[in-house]
Amino acid sequence: MNVAQAKIGDTYIVNKINLTGALERRLEMLGMTSGVKLEVLNKKNHGAVILKVRGTRFAVGREIAEAIEIGGNIDE
Numbered sequence: 001m002n003v004a005q006a007k008i009g010d011t012y013i014v015n016k017i018n019l020t021g022a023l024e025r026r027l028e029m030l031g032m033t034s035g036v037k038l039e040v041l042n043k044k045n046h047g048a049v050i051l052k053v054r055g056t057r058f059a060v061g062r063e064i065a066e067a068i069e070i071g072g073n074i075d076e
Helices: 019-028 062-067
Strands: 011-017 037-043 047-054 056-060 068-070
Touching: 011 019, 062 068
Parallel strands: none
Antiparallel strands: 011 037, 011 068, 037 047, 047 056
């Protein structure tokens, strides 16, 4: 499952980030690493996803959201 498929309001664990180069390093600097919890706050019609990671809110585009693999919902 990836972030683009996640349900709004649920919390997940990041399993793997399938990006390369500067983009992957930038997400790591923002705190998005394997094993971190992320909450899906909202999804926009054009594919952007608003996330909360380590207390910080930020948006990622559809292509990036599809590249972030997450585990099952930890709220259940």
